[in-house]
Each structure stands twice: as structure tokens, then as C-alpha cells.
Amino acid sequence: MVRITTGFILALCLSAAALAQEDRDLVQARMIADIAAIQPAQPFTVGIHFTIKPDWHVYWKHSGDSGMPTSVKFNLPKGFTASELHWPVPRAFSQPGGLRDYGYENAVVLLASITPPATLKLGANVTLEAHAEWLVCHKVCLPGDQKLTLTLPVGQPDAAPQQSEFAELVNEWLARVPVDAKSPSSPVKVEVHGQLPPGEFKVIVQPKRDFLRDVALCPLPPDSLTVGQIEVHPDPAGATITFKASLLAGAKLKEPTIPIVIGFTDPADQRRGVVVNVPLRSEPKP
Amino acid sequence: MQSFALFASLIIAAASTMSFAADKAAIGQPAPGFSLQDQTGKTVNLSDFKGQMVVLEWFNPGCPVTVRHAKSGTMKDLAGKYKGQGVVWLGINSTAGADNATNQKAVAKFSLNYPVLNDSTSKVAKAYSAKTTPHMYIIDKSGSLVYAGAIDSDSSGGKADATNYVAKALDELLAGKAVSTPETKAYGCAVKYAD
Numbered sequence: 001m002v003r004i005t006t007g008f009i010l011a012l013c014l015s016a017a018a019l020a021q022e023d024r025d026l027v028q029a030r031m032i033a034d035i036a037a038i039q040p041a042q043p044f045t046v047g048i049h050f051t052i053k054p055d056w057h058v059y060w061k062h063s064g065d066s067g068m069p070t071s072v073k074f075n076l077p078k079g080f081t082a083s084e085l086h087w088p089v090p091r092a093f094s095q096p097g098g099l100r101d102y103g104y105e106n107a108v109v110l111l112a113s114i115t116p117p118a119t120l121k122l123g124a125n126v127t128l129e130a131h132a133e134w135l136v137c138h139k140v141c142l143p144g145d146q147k148l149t150l151t152l153p154v155g156q157p158d159a160a161p162q163q164s165e166f167a168e169l170v171n172e173w174l175a176r177v178p179v180d181a182k183s184p185s186s187p188v189k190v191e192v193h194g195q196l197p198p199g200e201f202k203v204i205v206q207p208k209r210d211f212l213r214d215v216a217l218c219p220l221p222p223d224s225l226t227v228g229q230i231e232v233h234p235d236p237a238g239a240t241i242t243f244k245a246s247l248l249a250g251a252k253l254k255e256p257t258i259p260i261v262i263g264f265t266d267p268a269d270q271r272r273g274v275v276v277n278v279p280l281r282s283e284p285k286p
Numbered sequence: 287m288q289s290f291a292l293f294a295s296l297i298i299a300a301a302s303t304m305s306f307a308a309d310k311a312a313i314g315q316p317a318p319g320f321s322l323q324d325q326t327g328k329t330v331n332l333s334d335f336k337g338q339m340v341v342l343e344w345f346n347p348g349c350p351v352t353v354r355h356a357k358s359g360t361m362k363d364l365a366g367k368y369k370g371q372g373v374v375w376l377g378i379n380s381t382a383g384a385d386n387a388t389n390q391k392a393v394a395k396f397s398l399n400y401p402v403l404n405d406s407t408s409k410v411a412k413a414y415s416a417k418t419t420p421h422m423y424i425i426d427k428s429g430s431l432v433y434a435g436a437i438d439s440d441s442s443g444g445k446a447d448a449t450n451y452v453a454k455a456l457d458e459l460l461a462g463k464a465v466s467t468p469e470t471k472a473y474g475c476a477v478k479y480a481d
Binding site: 065066067068071095096097099101133135137139140141142143223226248249250251 | 473475
């Protein structure tokens, strides 16, 4: 039986207060937009800009072996719609025990496309709201959340879109959102081999021009599958990545493919990514 | 014939999952034994509970997910409810450097009705491939591992009608049935393995 002394309680309260202050220093979030004024029916990009204390990280939409995906929920005025969140390519964090997580260090801007309604009152102010929640980890983990708002005026419907001071920052992070590996804008060619069972896969990544550095694989497995033993074998231009996928005990495979994100640094020293849908079964024989 | 096919498919499934770590815990296989001290310094062996169902809860009082469940009583309520049916609930703290005093403080702070075992060398975590706190395992009366994964389907703590996988599995086992969901993905903070 632990004797609860005043000192013990005080220590708990003080450490809780200390943690709360530390929490605010660990992650700061703000909402930004690439435009200075909203125009009826003209989509624009909104970003949730997280600034993270060095050595700490928040998580990707698939956190990996542990952690909690960062979440952003929008609360928009009537007639406004938001796309799903666009996630810049994450980095992989390795921890003792062979654990592998995916997330962001130092800073990240999560993005969404907002479409305004066709009718808006010229000169009115529009307030967009969002609630961001995260788990930030280093040696320990702390949950956090912040309510965010952004107020923008309604501009002339036929005028050229007014870029805001944040347009460059938004575009910088938009460039880090993975593109479809098969699209013309993809800077790489990706070849995939393997099927489940037995669950051994090989992904060959080659640049269309020059070379790639720091190639990484960040999988997005469904609940029924685990992906592990990811090994990257760099070659002069790109890399070959091998990984294993297996079904959880008693689980049935419902999905025919599993999306994977391949991150890399391009010759311009920019971090970019592509998304590939890896087929899990060979084509059924007719 | 049907039961043989089921048995065979379970073996195949067990062989294909957790195959990343050979000689470690696998669904359908005997659960790895261990001998650890609880928070009072008393030695607790898995073999002490031969013939009983055992629930293992990977635990870290420094993890907000462990704390969320401890505060809302998720584990305590289950431990208390199933104790009457002979189910043993054991917390395991594999955090590098966590000692019996740390576990004693946690048991007192959260008024736990089950012991917390000291696995600060992370050896038992390694044997079970424990990834997160919490990470739940259920061992049946014959000593086989029959469930591994999350406590429930509510990783962020906001769902109204989440499935509690451990309660569901225990109910099935107590009714003499096989566990219908033997494996799920655990959620929480990473187990802080000793290097």
C-alpha cells in the first residue's frame, strides 16, 4: 500500500502541469490557405501546418507498428466541401525491437482542396474551422489537439485568384504528396513482382531521368494484412525493395491490391513520392 | 472432415502470420513461458496458471493510451468480471528501465485489480512480438495462444459501439467455442524495448 502524502500528490500535479506546458511546445498547428480571397465555386487549397519540436514526430495516415494517425476534421460553412486529406510522403522511423512507424519530423503541412458554393456574398468574411488531433512521440508519447480557424474575405467572382503569402509554402508541400506511379507526372517507373500466398514481393523503382536517393517504402495495408521485413537495395539509379505481406490469423483477404507509397529524394534534392497499387493475387485463369 | 480442414487451415494461417519472427509466439501454438517479478517482488510464472485462461496486457504507465484505458477502467472491468470465471489477468511492463517501484506506483495510482510484471529487459515482449501498449494476448486452458492484438476496435477512443475483442474471445472460449477473431492489429505507443 503506497502512502499517499501531500508531497506525492503535489508531485503528480506539478508533473501534469509541466507536461501540459511541454505539450504546447511540442506541436503547434495553424490553418493556412493558398489564396487571399475566396471566389464562388473556385476550389482552393487549405493546409494544416504543424511545427514539431526537433527529435519528436507525429504520424502519417498509416502510423505503422505503433502510434496514432494524425487526424484533421473540418467544420465548414454551409455549401463548402472539403476533399479528403492529402498526405505528403512520410519518413520511416525505426525503433528498438524492430518496430517501424511512419510520420513527420520538424514540420508538415497536411492539405485539402476546399470547394466554395456557387453563390457567396461579395465582401463577406468566411470562417473555416478544423480540429486537429495527434500523438507526438520521442522517448514518450503525448496526445495533443488544437482547434483551428481561418477567416478569409469573399473576393470578386471573375477576378484572377489572389495568391496569399502562404501559396509558396502550400505548393512546396503539395509537391511532396505522392502521385500515381503510372501517371505522366510520375518521375519514376515502378515494376512489381509477387503474390499472396506466399507473400514475398519485389518492387523495382527506377527514375525516368538521372537518379534517386534515399528510397523508402511506406505501405498502406488493410486491417487483414501485415507488411514487414522491408529491405531497400539501392542501385546506381534507383532501388529494388523487397517486403513480406501476410494475413492475420483467421482473416480473409478482401482487397485485390494493397497501396504502397514509395518515397525518394529527386536530383533537385526534393523529397517526393509515388503511390503504387500492388496486386496481391495473380490474374485468375479463364 | 470439416474440423480437419478447419484445423489444417488454422495451422496454415498460424504459419503464415507472425512468420517474421521464428520460434516466437504464434496463434495456435503453445504460448511462450515466462518467470517475472510482480510489483511486490513476488515471482510469477506463466506455468502457475496451468489449466486456466490467462490474459496478458502489455502495459506502460507512461503511455497515454495505457492511461486512457486505466482511467476509464477498460481492463479493470474485464479483469474483475472474468476473474469469477477463472480467468487470470496479468499486466506486463517491458519498458526499458521500468522497475518494480514504477509498477507499484502505477498499480496504486490506477487502483489496478491485477499485478504488473517487470519485463524491463524486454525479453518476454520479444518472445511475444509485443508491439504496443496495450497489446493483448489470450492463452487458453491448454496453454495455447488463441488471441493476439488490440483490446478493441476503438484506437482513438471516440467510438460509440466498438467491439471489445478480448471480451468477445473470452465469451467464446467460456462457451467452448473457438475464437472467431484470433488476430487483430494492436494500437498504442510503441513498446519501449531495451536496446
